[in-house]
Amino acid sequence: MARRVELSWGLFALLVLAILLALPLGAGPYAIRLAAVIFMWAALAGSWNLLAGYAGAVDLGPVVYHGIGAFGTAALMMRAGLPFLVSVALAGGVAAAIAFVIGTPTLRLRGAYFAIGTLALAESAKQLALAWDRLTGIPLTGGSAGISLPLSAGYLPFYYLMLTVMACVTLTALWLERSKFGYGLRAIGENDRLAEASGVDIHALKRRVYMASALFIAWTGGIEGYWLSYINAAEAFGTAITFQMVVMALLGGLGTPFGPLLGAAFLTLASEFLGTRFVYHYLIGIGLIIVIIPLFMPAGLAGLVRLVRRERPLTA
Amino acid sequence: MDQLAAFGQTVLNGLLQGGVYAAAAVGLSLIFGVSGILNAAHGELVMLGAFTTYWLFKLHGVDPLLTLPISFVLLFGLGYLLQFLVLNRTLGAPLLVSLLVTFGMSLVMVNTALRVWSADYRMMAVPYFDRSVYVGPLIVPLSRLTAFVIGLAMVGGLYWLLQRTELGRMIRATAQDWEMASLMGVNPRFVYAVTFGLGAATTGVAGSLVAFYTPVEPNMGLTYTLFAFSVVVLGGMGYIPGVVWGGFALGIAQAMTETYVEAGLSLLVAFFLLYLILRFMPAGIMGKGRVE
Numbered sequence: 256m257a258r259r260v261e262l263s264w265g266l267f268a269l270l271v272l273a274i275l276l277a278l279p280l281g282a283g284p285y286a287i288r289l290a291a292v293i294f295m296w297a298a299l300a301g302s303w304n305l306l307a308g309y310a311g312a313v314d315l316g317p318v319v320y321h322g323i324g325a326f327g328t329a330a331l332m333m334r335a336g337l338p339f340l341v342s343v344a345l346a347g348g349v350a351a352a353i354a355f356v357i358g359t360p361t362l363r364l365r366g367a368y369f370a371i372g373t374l375a376l377a378e379s380a381k382q383l384a385l386a387w388d389r390l391t392g393i394p395l396t397g398g399s400a401g402i403s404l405p406l407s408a409g410y411l412p413f414y415y416l417m418l419t420v421m422a423c424v425t426l427t428a429l430w431l432e433r434s435k436f437g438y439g440l441r442a443i444g445e446n447d448r449l450a451e452a453s454g455v456d457i458h459a460l461k462r463r464v465y466m467a468s469a470l471f472i473a474w475t476g477g478i479e480g481y482w483l484s485y486i487n488a489a490e491a492f493g494t495a496i497t498f499q500m501v502v503m504a505l506l507g508g509l510g511t512p513f514g515p516l517l518g519a520a521f522l523t524l525a526s527e528f529l530g531t532r533f534v535y536h537y538l539i540g541i542g543l544i545i546v547i548i549p550l551f552m553p554a555g556l557a558g559l560v561r562l563v564r565r566e567r568p569l570t571a
Numbered sequence: 572m573d574q575l576a577a578f579g580q581t582v583l584n585g586l587l588q589g590g591v592y593a594a595a596a597v598g599l600s601l602i603f604g605v606s607g608i609l610n611a612a613h614g615e616l617v618m619l620g621a622f623t624t625y626w627l628f629k630l631h632g633v634d635p636l637l638t639l640p641i642s643f644v645l646l647f648g649l650g651y652l653l654q655f656l657v658l659n660r661t662l663g664a665p666l667l668v669s670l671l672v673t674f675g676m677s678l679v680m681v682n683t684a685l686r687v688w689s690a691d692y693r694m695m696a697v698p699y700f701d702r703s704v705y706v707g708p709l710i711v712p713l714s715r716l717t718a719f720v721i722g723l724a725m726v727g728g729l730y731w732l733l734q735r736t737e738l739g740r741m742i743r744a745t746a747q748d749w750e751m752a753s754l755m756g757v758n759p760r761f762v763y764a765v766t767f768g769l770g771a772a773t774t775g776v777a778g779s780l781v782a783f784y785t786p787v788e789p790n791m792g793l794t795y796t797l798f799a800f801s802v803v804v805l806g807g808m809g810y811i812p813g814v815v816w817g818g819f820a821l822g823i824a825q826a827m828t829e830t831y832v833e834a835g836l837s838l839l840v841a842f843f844l845l846y847l848i849l850r851f852m853p854a855g856i857m858g859k860g861r862v863e
């Protein structure tokens with residue numbers, strides 16, 4: 256039973272992927288741009304979900320790697336003259352290396368302490384990025400004015416790039432669903448002390464998944480920066496991005512491989528059609544959703560899908 | 572001598588700011604210590620308190636000092652209802668749940684405030700607050716001194732209430748072991764609601780105090796949420812008197828950075844200090860906080 260369900264999910268995912276790859280043949284520029292934005296948020300929310308959904312660690316500072324990715328890519332392109340794709344890839348590597356250094360002490364914090372500590376790190380990183388040029392004399396972030404990147408070619412490459420990162424994140428989550436590594440992570444999420452006593456190297460496991468999510472987030476940030484061709488530190492390191500990632504992952508279903516995509520699609524479409532005309536009403540509505548979902552629908556939209564398919568509901 | 576005076580003025584500015592930080596953070600510490608809720612909407616309570624004072628002064632000409640009890644009562648009611656109707660449902664759930672629910676509340680509060688009051692910065696002009704007291708070479712603005720004294724008195728009052736009254740005993744008993752407390756005839760849901768009410772009320776009054784000397788605007792909350800987290804962590808989580816030391820430490824560290832390093836870095840210093848304490852002194856600078 257379980258295997259058949261997995262198989263049908265896998266086939267379904269492949270089918271969806273094939274449709275998404277071919278989508279630009281049939282859909283217009285507006286739909287493709289919108290889809291790329293959805294993939295971008297799905298990649299970000301999905302990366303957050305890797306750590307929070309599986310290892311139970313609530314990271315409130317993932318945006319650090321978004322900013323590092325964006326400014327790292329820009330610096331490598333404009334200062335070192337590297338091609339865009341090479342710059343993005345390298346910036347991801349830099350972010351993962353920084354995640355190793357930051358994660359080693361930070362991941363030892365537990366529960367609320369980890370959440371507050373990562374939030375403090377993200378705000379420190381933002382302030383540092385804003386003051387970087389004045390402090391070091393090395394032009395990198397452009398202070399509060401931000402920096403402009405060379406204009407990019409079209410929107411289609413970004414559609415495929417965002418799709419690729421999103422697919423990488425989803426595949427990682429699917430792998431966590433059934434690998435020994437993933438079982439270890441979920442054991443940490445349920446009870447880290449017990450997991451450690453049972454022989455799970457909790458610090459190594461958490462650090463690896465933290466680095467992976469930093470890598471994906473940095474890629475997304477780098478791609479986004481070049482796509483928009485303008486970045487500034489206050490936004491690229493802003494808490495708003497963190498909160499949106501958290502909300503989308505939660506709305507879609509925490510600890511599920513496809514939940515973040517559902518959440519990203521729902522919120523992006525809602526903001527596209529309601530958010531531009533009724534900004535404050537829209538945000539008030541989102542706030543109410545965030546209050547209601549964890550109380551009455553803890554498994555998110557993915558839980559709703561499960562309910563319709565009459566499977567066992569996911570317990571939080 | 573000039574340098575010494577500048578140093579003294581810096582420390583004094585830090586202390587004055589720190590007293591208000593302590594007042595703004597004590598509610599967060601109380602709520603976390605009793606209900607285990609990390610209130611992400613904390614700064615928004617500061618914002619609501621500040622607006623209460625601003626509008627009462629602006630529209631009805633109420634003396635700012637007289638708005639403090641009104642701010643207290645309004646925010647107590649709001650806090651009580653939020654806990655009783657919504658947050659009591661998160662009891663026993665993982666930390667993430669209460670963090671997200673309160674974050675949702677903060678979005679509702681900020682955007683309702685933006686919709687109703689717009690994003691304008693508003694500053695009260697109170698004639699008798701424009702004066703300053705001169706102590707030797709040091710300048711003490713009257714508005715800040717008033718805020719400092721009232722803020723610390725409020726922290727002391729809350730501590731007295733917790734230690735010396737029947738209600739305080741009920742709150743402390745529930746914080747230690749809510750099952751045992753309920754066997755002794757305490758209704759934990761009521762206690763949690765009163766606790767959140769008290770936390771919100773003190774935070775609202777702190778917001779009113781902030782409005783004495785800084786502009787008020789709907790987006791001011793997030794900074795205060797982060798400051799309150801810093802103060803609580805510096806002082807030790809769940810240890811109420813710690814907020815005074817935490818507030819002073821944060822205020823002085825910020826004032827020192829502004830005077831001797833660079834004004835733009837004061838937030839960086841504040842948050843990095845928070846991170847270091849959390850990582851290496853999790854029980855706070857006094858070593859009396861709860862360690863997880």
